Amino acid sequence: MGEALRVALAGLGTVGAGVIKLIDANRTLIKRRAGRGIEIVAVSARDRARDRGVDLSRFDWTDDTASLASRADVDAVVELIGGSDGPALTLARAAIASGKAFVTANKAMIAHHGLELAEAAEEAGIAFKYEAAVAGGIPVIKGLREGAAANEISRVYGILNGTCNFILTTMEAEGRDFAEVLADAQRLGYAEADPSFDIDGVDAAHKLSILASLAFGTRIDFGAVAITGIRDVLAIDIAEAQALGFRVRLVGVGEAGPGGLFQRVHPCLVPVTHPLAHVTSSLNAIVAEGNFVGRLFFEGRGAGEGPTASAVVADLIDIARGEGGPAFAMPVASLAAPEIAQAGERRGRAYLRFTVADRPGVLAEITAAMRDANVSIESVIQRGAAVDGAVQLVMVTHEGPERCVADALERLRGSQSLTARPMLMHILDL
Amino acid sequence: MGEALRVALAGLGTVGAGVIKLIDANRTLIKRRAGRGIEIVAVSARDRARDRGVDLSRFDWTDDTASLASRADVDAVVELIGGSDGPALTLARAAIASGKAFVTANKAMIAHHGLELAEAAEEAGIAFKYEAAVAGGIPVIKGLREGAAANEISRVYGILNGTCNFILTTMEAEGRDFAEVLADAQRLGYAEADPSFDIDGVDAAHKLSILASLAFGTRIDFGAVAITGIRDVLAIDIAEAQALGFRVRLVGVGEAGPGGLFQRVHPCLVPVTHPLAHVTSSLNAIVAEGNFVGRLFFEGRGAGEGPTASAVVADLIDIARGEGGPAFAMPVASLAAPEIAQAGERRGRAYLRFTVADRPGVLAEITAAMRDANVSIESVIQRGAAVDGAVQLVMVTHEGPERCVADALERLRGSQSLTARPMLMHILDL
Incomplete structure (x- = not known):
């Protein structure tokens, strides 16, 4: 010794x-x-x-x-x-x-x-x-830096903020709205008095930018992460998503594609068949996709005294064993400074919720905007009566470029038919 | 360079x-x-x-x-x-x-x-x-040896054989019986021509004995692994388990308790709320429970060209980086040679299926044996009519020592009421 x-x-x-x-x-x-x-x-x-x-x-x-x-x-x-x-x-x-x-x-x-x-x-x-x-007690830095080191990683994504996952999955289990569950989470110590770093997605974006660097051999680029938090997720979004076979999770996604590096943190719809759909409470989970290993999935406690201490001391054990090496899996000089991929060129399905006035012609106006933006609609749901004169209209689009959905929303900007800002969530069809 | x-x-x-x-x-x-x-x-x-x-x-x-x-x-x-x-x-x-x-x-x-x-x-x-x-492309050796190194691990368990998981989850999805699905798996190359190493649990036991050594700091003791394979699992077991809220998986469990080291590979009932219940097809998954990190879960492809090559080359990258160190996380001389815990003292619930003659008094005889062995019954299911003069009787016991269930089965040995060997599966209430 x-x-x-x-x-x-x-x-x-x-x-x-x-x-x-x-x-x-x-x-x-x-x-x-x-x-x-x-x-x-x-x-x-x-x-x-x-x-x-x-x-x-x-x-x-x-x-x-x-x-x-x-x-x-x-x-x-x-x-x-x-x-x-x-x-x-x-x-x-x-x-x-x-x-x-x-x-x-x-x-x-x-x-x-x-x-x-x-x-x-x-x-x-x-x-x-x-x-x-990143992700508290889950050895995901080691998993990417060493465990998956032989692979070209095409995508790394996951649930990187326990507070948001606690809030979303409590909303899911209890059918309650965001503000109410947040207040509970604060009382229970699951959310900070000022929760904005967590619920606005900044904390998850910090972690994502680190994972992306490790996974893709690129320089950390926190500024390039597109960030949307969970403040606008309503109980109805979670209920409609469930009816459609999805769960709502705040997911950080990093992708290395021909168009460059893409990084985004956003609440999105995860199919119930996907392992991320089963990550509940304040757990964290990360998926990495390698060209030889396929899909790796890591889950565990992402914060708190014990899990975080476990990771800190694991690092100290590595140091005691004499195992160091470059922090980002390769020397900083070897990290690439990639192009930033434009979100608009990504293809996928989207979930849209419109809060609309309860009067004739509204659906026609919205669907015309979708048509003019070349967005094809897979399903439309309008349930129940108006609340405060407004009706919630939910749509799922067929797969298409994200810029078309953005274009449709742009066309509807300022429309008298919409009584609140539309809610857009991407569908994680991975 | x-x-x-x-x-x-x-x-x-x-x-x-x-x-x-x-x-x-x-x-x-x-x-x-x-x-x-x-x-x-x-x-x-x-x-x-x-x-x-x-x-x-x-x-x-x-x-x-x-x-x-x-x-x-x-x-x-x-x-x-x-x-x-x-x-x-x-x-x-x-x-x-x-x-x-x-x-x-x-x-x-x-x-x-x-x-x-x-x-x-x-x-x-x-x-x-x-x-x-162990577990092909999943970096679980590294996860235990390094990632969770700061923790005292109390339990390590998981799905360690992709062939068995493919067979069980195909039986689950298609309602078909073991022999038929095995034949398909052999045609598809998911099972060997001689599948006994896989389906009799020996391959999983090899892996479990390695994980247990790493997790508990004990000498590898393959001979101490109690092994039951999946040959006797019927479609009805999977269906009844599902009706009760469980899925059937071949799980290798290692535990370090006060009674010593316990190692077992066996088909068992996993609650649908447990992450192992969502591991389908030929995937592998491992859970480790540490005293600070809590529950860690790793999932991925456990065999095949790409995943296994990924793990081999990850090892070579470690070697190229100069990171070696003791293979079993500490020098062999430091590994303990623990007592072997007796299964009988473990407490848990059990699933029992009796193939019984379709005549009066059978249920009385079986329940009397359970009573005399101090086994308390949580539920009994007998559905439908006799097939070939035999009826399937399914029971779930309350939690109790495993030796009581073994005693009940011993009391029923040779009974004229049973027309086949009873099926016993433990319930993984973890």
Whole structure:
């Protein structure tokens, strides 16, 4: 057995406390598996006094987080502060510059600064790892970086935000509307007081941009992710989708096609026969499609103390075992800067819901717009009576280019027949 | 970029040809990801003349498979011959003794000789890898060895044989009986001419014994796996299970409990709400339960040219990247030799089907035996009329120790009321 790997831990929120608990609980096992112990020696956080349910007195405490980077008694720095910039980024840069192995769960920082950090880590010859940043406890970074490494990956997609999946599947199970379920989720601690990063799809987009880089050997391009959140999903959307054989999920999709790299996070209709349709509650799941392996599916807990700590310590075990290598599966200089594929050229079916005035001629106007935009309609559903003078009209289109559907909606913009913005969800026919 | 990793390939069946095709198709990508090329230099197989759809003329051919081990121009040996002993084992021993990195897809050899080979590899300081041996293209060896390495794993279980899953899910979809579907599967190439290794559960047991070692840090103990195959599963079992909210799957289960290590392969009833219930066709899937990560689920193609080649080349990429380490996640000397848990002490529900004579008193006799064995009955189903004078009687027990159910069956042994051996399947209430 070698010397223990000495770790400095910055950030003692839920995940930081979880890492301490995990190392305490599984110390002997970790030593057997890693070939050496893993021991925290120093910690830093905002509030020293807060009770985290773990004994911190054994660790050296510092209020100066950045100082962790330069300690001679530390081999690896774990960053669990969060935030794309600020103290997290300062610590990351300093730790790598000081030649410390660096582990983080910070998806925002990686989406924005991951390439810079990875390049610095390559130059310093140290490990830079972030398994916990995507899908919590699911080893999907490893799955793509190593497990599927022999494959050209054509598509990577999945359910990357547990809060959204909890809300959507609770709406599904209980037939309730978004705002109500969100309020419940906040009470239960499944959603933040300010939930916008989650429900507007930004968190999922951070993760998707990281997965896409790993899968396709391309530079992270968070800015190129088209993002739609779940605020506009109504109970009726979920009910009609179910009647049509679908479930509604917030899915991040990355594709490498002849037109370039395509990245989108959006609520979409998943056929009940697809494994993503069976991912409920706050679980995460990822699908990767390789040219030899076919479809790989990974599912597990995407957030929370235990799962995230599991991923952080898995990274530390890799480091203790001496397994590092390029953070994005290949040197940053080898990552391609691809063309950005235009969504409009993608082909697929779409779900459309129109909130319309309850008067003659409305259906004629909408269907004329669809015809003029070359959108062919597969099914139309209008149920029940008007509520507040408005009727919900649901359509599913035949497969066609997305730009045609966008054109149809453009033609209807400002129409007096529509009393609210139309709802568009793509159908995941994969 | 470093020098290419030079590979010798023994065995040119479906998987061997797949490895050549994969390296040809993804050569540039592999070089980017591995940091160096991976090139086959020498091959060996039984029949040089057979057309495998790949150009073999560029490789050095030898009829003397074992000679691949000692070639100075080879860094890694890939064994795809198959069989637990014979030429595969001879090659493995020789390659490791010669200091070559060693990659195999041979589950039988690992189940029987894996510890010996891993120990030799440790002494020689070389990588010994076998991702393709379990669940084909699914990176589950890596998932347990590295991804879940921070966790104490309490249970690992899954669908480990694609042939059985194809047969069971085809029976399920088409309502047909075992023998008929097996014959179809053989025609389609999903089942071997001699299918016994698959349908009697031996192949799944090989894989389970490997997963259990990785998950629990215990020595591989194939002999301790209790094995029941799927020959006795009737269409009626699948139909009644469905009516009760279950699907029938051949599941390998490994558990580390206070009573010791428990390993069993058996057809069992999986609740439709469980992810394994949605694994259809020839797919494989594995669940691992860790004390911090919770439940991880991996699904994908468990056999065939592409998926298996994907796993073999992933191992080669790891080797090219310099990532080796102990084959069973820790040195063989650290693996525990646990007690073997007795099945009888396990608690659970059971499905029982009795083929009974169509006459008075039969139900009384069976239920008396259940009562005397302390088995409590949750439901009883007897449908329709007798076929050939026999009636199928289906029961589901309440949760209780397995030994009580075994006792009840023992009490009924030789009973004139039963016209065939009872069918027992455990219910996977996980």
